Amino acid sequence: MPGTQRFVPLKSMAAVLVATLWLGLLSIAAHAANIEPFVGDYIGSANVVDADGTSTPRDMSVSIHDTKNGFNVSWKTITYKADGRVKEQKFSIDFQTSDRPDVFSAAMKRNVFGHEVPLDPMQGEPFVWGRIEGDTLTVFSLFIDESGGYELQQYDRTLAEGGLNLSFSRFIDGEKSRSVETFLKKQ
Numbered sequence: 001m002p003g004t005q006r007f008v009p010l011k012s013m014a015a016v017l018v019a020t021l022w023l024g025l026l027s028i029a030a031h032a033a034n035i036e037p038f039v040g041d042y043i044g045s046a047n048v049v050d051a052d053g054t055s056t057p058r059d060m061s062v063s064i065h066d067t068k069n070g071f072n073v074s075w076k077t078i079t080y081k082a083d084g085r086v087k088e089q090k091f092s093i094d095f096q097t098s099d100r101p102d103v104f105s106a107a108m109k110r111n112v113f114g115h116e117v118p119l120d121p122m123q124g125e126p127f128v129w130g131r132i133e134g135d136t137l138t139v140f141s142l143f144i145d146e147s148g149g150y151e152l153q154q155y156d157r158t159l160a161e162g163g164l165n166l167s168f169s170r171f172i173d174g175e176k177s178r179s180v181e182t183f184l185k186k187q
Contacts, residue, residue, distance in 0.1 A: 034102055034132045035064065035066060035070075035071040035132070035137070036066075037135070037159055038064045038071075038132075038137050038157065038164070039064050039065055039066060039071075040063075040186050040187070041061070041062075041063045041186070041187040042061065042062050042063075042064075042163050042164050042184035042185060042186050042187065043059075043060070043184060043185055043187060044059075044060050044061075044163075044166070044182050044183055044184040044185060045057065045058060045059045045060065046058055046060065046166075046180045046181070046182030048079075048168075048178060048179075048180045049178065049179055049180065050177065050178050051175070051177045051178065056079055056080065056081065056082075057079075057080045058077050058078060058079050058080070058180070059077070059078040060075065060076070060077050060078075060166070060182070060184065061075065061076050061184075062074070062075040062076075062157065062164070062166075062184060063075070064137070064157075067094055069096045069097065069107075070094065070095045070096035070097055070104055071094075071095050071104070072092065072093065072094050072095070073092075073093055073095065073130070073137075073139060074090070074091065074092035074093075075090075075091055075092075075155075076088065076089065076090045077089050093106050093107075093128055093139070094106070094107045095129075095130045102131055102132045102133065103129065103130070103131045104129065104130040104131065104132075105129055106119075106127075106128035106129055106130070121142055121143065121144045122144060124143070124144070124146075126141045126142060126143050127141070127142045127143075128140065128141045128142075135158055135159040136156050136158040136159075137156075137157045137158075138154060138155065138156050139154075139157075140152065140153070140154055140155075141153040149172070149173045150172075150173060151170065151171065151173075152171045153168070153169070153170050153171075154168070154169045154170075154171075155168050156168075157184075160183065162185060162186055163184050163185040163186040164183070164184045164186070165181070165182075165183055165184075166180070166181065166182050166183070166184050167179075167180075167181045168180045168181075
């Protein structure tokens with residue numbers, strides 16, 4: 001009849017809603033499932049090689065764990081200087097899913113609305129992101145200096161029997177300035 005409205009049965013609307021929620025949950029689960037093979041605590045040591053060929057011994061550890069909206073990577077390095085000094089550095093970054101499969105944004109601070117957001121590289125803060133490609137979890141950190149130059153750090157953590165193979169490289173304005181490769185044993 002003209003002028004009458006057609007109503008969609010409530011059961012059909014409920015079915016569409018349930019299907020939409022289910023697909024959303026599957027999408028979240030697909031993103032979260034990618035980190036599972038990497039989850040754990042790992043330790044090792046290596047000699048870090050600088051561009052001039054000198055090397056410095058370091059102890060290293062990394063911890064990778066699931067979080068509510070993604071995963072966390074925390075790592076620590078202890079550097080033993082030639083003059084006897086010992087330097088310890090600790091880092092911890094939460095990663096969350098992005099619109100791209102297997103690419104994760106870093107959530108390193110909270111904005112005024114309480115949402116986790118990346119840092120601002122134009123303010124001297126690192127811009128950090130991660131990706132999973134095959135059996136390798138890579139974390140990138142990009143720094144922009146005062147003159148517009150850049151430093152890029154790349155941490156590749158590749159699954160290996162009994163742990164992870166770590167490959168770290170630092171590039172300053174496109175030139176490799178430091179690198180290290182070692183095995184980190186799963187604890």
